[in-house]
Amino acid sequence: MVTIKIKTWKDWKKDFIDWVKEPRRKTCKEYVDYMEALQKQSLYKIIEDTxxxxxxxxxxxxxxxxxxxxxxxxxxxxxxxxxxxxCQPAKFF
Incomplete structure (x- = not known):
């Protein structure tokens, strides 16, 4: 049995909005986590040296x-x- 799903404008719009908002929020938060880890490492070294x-x-x-x-x-x-x-809320509409 073959099932064909036809996307409507509403489906495309939802997919687009999800694509726009989620990767950016997730990526930004990953950068924050990465920078936090880097800062801790470098600050420990600077504190020790000082x-x-x-x-x-x-x-x-x-x-x-x-x-x-x-x-x-x-x-x-x-x-x-x-x-x-x-800045990037979960819901646009």
């Missing part, structure tokens, strides 16, 4: 600085994802 330069810092102080930077990067990534959702 703290090694000043020998009078304790391990607890270095850990506190690292945690503060982690929170900052996570907050920025969260706000960026929210901005992506606001």
């Amino acid at each position: 703290c090694d330069k000043y020998n009078n810092m304790r391990e607890g102080q270095i850990q506190d600085i690292t945690e503060a930077v982690e929170k900052c990067v996570a907050a920025c990534a969260k706000e960026t994802r929210k901005l992506i959702d606001d």
Whole structure:
């Protein structure tokens, strides 16, 4: 048995809108995740190098600085994802 599905204008319109909005939102959020990971790696290296330069810092102080930077990067990534959702809403119509 052969089934033929005929697409109407409404089907084409829905497919087009889904094609336009979803890949961009998903791709943008993937870029945010990637940048967040890169920033964490580079910031850890910079913090280590800077703290090694000043020998009078304790391990607890270095850990506190690292945690503060982690929170900052996570907050920025969260706000960026929210901005992506606001700029490219799930429904156009």
